[in-house]
Amino acid sequence: MQKTPLLYYLLFACLCVILAQNENYKTPRRGRRRMHYRGLRRGSLGNRSPNKQRQTKSPILITPVPSIPLINTDGDITEVIDSLIGLDGHESSYSVLPGKEGRCFANGMIMYDKAAWSPKPCVTCLCSKGKVLCDETLCRPLSCHRTRIPEGECCPVCTNIVLSSVSLGDASEFSGDSPEPNDFTVTAMQKVHTSNERDVLLKKEIQLLEKKKNIVKENRKRKRIKSQGERKKQEHENDQKDEESKRRIEEEKRRAYEEEELRIEKELNKMKEEREEMGNEHEGDEDEDQEEEDILRGDVFQMTPLFPIPEPSAEIPPLPTGCSILDNTATCIDAKLTQIPPIMDAELTTIEFVGNFITSIPDDAFNGIPNLERIDLRKNNITSSGIGSQAFKILKNLKRLYLDENALVHIPPGLPSTLDELKINENQLHAIDENSFQDLKNLVTLELEGNKLSEANVSPLAFQPLKSLSYLRLGRNKYRTIPQGLPHSIEELYLDNNQIEEITEICFNHTKNLNIIVLRHNKIEESRIAPLAWINHENLESIDLSYNKLYHVPSYLPKSLLHLILIGNQIDRIPGFVFGHMKPGLEYLYLSYNKLDDDGIDPVSFYGAYHSLREIFLDHNQLKSVPLGIAEMKSLNFLRLNNNKIRSVPPERICKTRLNHEDHEDEDDDDESEEEHDYEDSQLEHLHLENNYINTRDLSPYAFSCVRSYSSVILKPQLK
Template sequence: MRTGPLLAAVWLLLVFAVTPGQNGRDVRRTKRKRDGHGQARVRSGHAKPLRSRQVPRSPRVPAEPVRGNVVLLESYRDGPERHSSYNVLPGRQGQCVFQGMTMFNQAVWAPTPCVTCLCTGGRVVCDELACPATPCRLPIVPAAGGECCPVCTDSDPDLSLELSGDSPAPRNRDNHDSIASTPQLTHEEIQRILWREEEERLEEDEQLRKREEAKKRKRKERKEQEERQRRIAEEARRREEEEEEERRKTEEEESRRKEEKEAREREEKLREEILREQEEEEVWLRGDVFQMVPKEEEEPEEPDLLPAPIPRPPAAAEDELKEEEDEEEEEEKEVAVNAGGLPPGCDISDVTLTCDNAKLTYFPPLLMPQLKSLSLEGNNISSIPAEAFNGIPNLEWINLKKNKLTSAGIDQRAFQSLKMLKRLYLDGNLLEVAPANLPPSLQELKINENRLQRIQGNTFQGLSSLAILELEANLLSEANMDPKAFASLAQLSYLRLGQNHFRSIPQGLPPLLLELYLENNLIEEIPAGVFNNSKNLNVLSLGHNRLEETRIAPLAWIHHRSLESMDLSYNKLYLVPSYLPTSLVHLVLVGNHIERIPGFVFAHMDPGLEYLYLSYNKLDGEAIEPESFFGSYHSMVELCLDHNQLLSVPSGINEMTNLHFLRLNNNNIRSIPDECICDPECNGDSTLVAVRLENNLIDPLKVSPSAFSCVRSSSSVVLKPQKIK
């Protein structure tokens, strides 16, 4: 019944207690180890700190009797060294007899260095210490100190390596039983070795754990990196899709715009073609000599074309033109053209060299004495040196339009050597003043669309042969133009000053001037006597200004016997001006605010007005009086009253015996009486060629066939379409 408690007590005694003698021996042994052999076995810097811990083991207490009532217990080989903590008071009962000695109950003693005995209940229980295997080659058992197990000497390298942790062959940490069973090692040494191996195992486990964590972290980072790359790839793919979609939309938008632009261009081209055909038809019908031709069409496109002819008797003009053509043909036959050394983009034909839009940035050096015409239009030439024309001294025509020439870039001696120069075109450059020292042979000079800011008195000095001068689209006005600027131009007959900033007619006009163009300025009045020195003036263009009929002086031009064509379109006129020139033949009043044609306003004209354009005004039912066209009944050839507010065909038209072309379209006319256009009493040959009456309020079915009996062809009468009633 007492075997279970007895074994538990023995276990506790072995774990926690030793006898005082044993304690003292352990203390002495520990001290000796620290002072002697212990230092050899555990070297500084290699021994690891030991942590006090218990390694639980299942108790094995074999009840093997030894010599009488002595029970020998097998030592716990894997556990750490335990010191005695017995605290037993000897008693008489339960005494034990061991080897002839009487031991009190609970007495503990060591009969041999490796055996510890306990007297309990009259029985002796002994614990025999099993010595661990010695790792050295020469183990010894110390004679003093009560050592029971062999130890290595200080000169044994195997033990030093083993205890210092520097052994090249690590011990298997699972072989604890073999270490604990080695009889040469003490409990403390076994404990240290086992603790060190446990530390190493824990460290290896920690390293393994860290490696696993590192692997997990790397896997996580790799996964995150793959996720980031996937997101980046998805984002890039999404951006590419968006860019592709945007590009597709842009291409579709550009294609749509291109199609719309092409459609607009086709419509515009078709409209221009229709208008051109209409204009050609109208010009053919009326034989108009006062055509407001656009500037682009006025300028000759080919260098061998002549400039706009100066009005002169037809026979003389034809003879002179024929003589000039014959002379040019003879010269072309006699001259041998040298086509070598041409700049890239240039082409030569006979005596004409063309380098248009050749991307030239400098004036090309040329050695062609036979050359007569040179075109360098549309390049980037900014300067002309003094020797530019030394190799081509016989030039008669130079075209330098649309370059980047500046006044400072043209040398003052550049044109001096050109003794035969007749035409010089400098349109579309950056000139602020006209070039100096131009040759006296010059007959035509064009400096349109530049930056001319002043015309001095000597600007055109010496140009006694100059007949055509164009200075349109500059910065000129009466303030920066000297009144004597045209004094030396004795032969000047054609002058263009449109698209500038003139508020009044320039002073000092040449006496032989035939045509003067001042459209697109700021002119507000026509004072008396302004044209007194220009008695030969034949054509005057004042369209797109600010003229009013009250600001035109009565004696401004009424006595001029040569002024035949006048353009007063797009001004601020409310009436057809009175006191018009007596010799007037062509009168353009398109685009004003004219509400009335006063009676007898054309009566003083001799031989009489032939072309009258009153389109796009505000003429209504009371605008035209019975006497409005008095004086032009036998002279009127073309009458344009379209795009007004007329309610009926004006009176007096049926009396115009020489009328060829009549426009009454785009009004509010409702009916065509039989006698309003054709005079039934007229028995002569009909002159009326075309009548336009479309876009009115006329019912074609109600128009009598005899209403257009004087029209040469019924197909020339336009009645459709009409406005919706």
């Protein structure tokens, strides 16, 4: 019985001591906060990053102090005594936990309600009514070019931006000496709670913006499909009812998209207002002085400012009727356009505005489509005065430009250096000066056919800047001589349908890479071709001199020639040995529509080409018999002798054999196998002899024995 009063006496004494200590430590709220802030300023953590400070302060450490423990009335009271005085001579390690209910237990530590901490980088946790709420830290977007992620942090920062923060004390000052959290800590925890709510709101807002962006894309796709549908409707008038139902469905989809977009817009505005109210709700009291306000701005728990929400991109202006966009290509063919429509789509690489009434290309025509690689403006009414000097400046990737069938009189100015193909056929070009192709060093193909160009209005230096040019077409112009100043890189030259009369020795002196020359439909005579004009060209393989004024096959042809086209002249003779100097030898010879007769072909006319010729066209001439030398051509594959005056085909004029089958019927088997072997060596597959005067009944059965297939011998019809 005596122990019980003694116990109550001890408890009463302890209570009095504690109350006295609390009375001594009590200070006004405002004063206590100021003292704590000054302590923070004198601390040693001033240079730490905000994220590191948050990690240091978040766990609230409880230091053992003499205080009344929480007594479990269901347990033995002796346990409480043991915790105060310590049994067996050991100091007590019992942590007294003051405060209200709602504490959290995390990572082996007990956190107060509203406490915030970072268990790992980029993650912030909050104790709310006994529950632990964690969320990842959001990073604001940066507009700078160079960023880095500081050590211990999760968000990147610009390398030219220095983050500053208020110096903070060490970890011991964060918990304080009082077991009860002060007003500053509570305010910081409220700020963390508010910031987390704002982060959640921001996430939701970003998701809505993404959804709105998808709707805008869907609208764009729907408009493209709709424009394509309108185009198909014009082509298929019989499907009018189906198109009407499709249009109704599309209209319903459009209304649904618009309603959804309007709803999202309203929700975004509402969330924006909530975010602004939330930012204003927890500002500092007006009674607190400027010093306290400055300290709160540098609070370790202050979240990174919210980044500005990007406005949704403006809707692309609709394309005119008859236009469509598909696979990065905008197409407006025969759409009756009078100007280039305004298009805002950086993904487009090709525009095809063929067959319209466009008259000009202003400086800002391609501002919304800067990544174009191909522009097709054929069959319009574009004039030289209508093209702005800066019209093509923005196009850094342009490769192909087609301006055929317009009304240009000059080469457009300011063409980008990236061009590798330029076509201005069928215009009114009547002058090219030395600066017309300036900076076009990458141009490979140039076509200027159907204009009014001549040696009188084209500068000899006009083509010099074209260092990469290999394909040049100047047909259907007014040239009387071969153009001068052609670039060294030229490989194919087309000068058909001009008025060229002569080929001088200096015409091709600087074009040693020439491979093909086309001079058909001019006024060239064989006597006006200089002996040294092209004979030494080692790469020249094809010459087309069709429809000129040639009477003989020209001499002094290039040594490397493989392909000679002389159709539609007045040739009546093939001089002997005219092909004898060629190496490796002529392979294709076309002499159709000339005036060749039996006297015009000598036994040695094809000398030097017997082993190389693969095709010979001698149709539409005046031959009365198969020319001599045909049977000697072992590589011949295609022979045309139709539309002549041939009356007979001797057995060995086309197919030559070592043995005559009729005269050597009694020869042994070895001779027969040798005869068959001669036939197998022949390459002849196509033979045309129609429209002559041949009596097919008089033909020898061995006249065409070397032809690989009898079905390839065309004999009908014959003239009478």
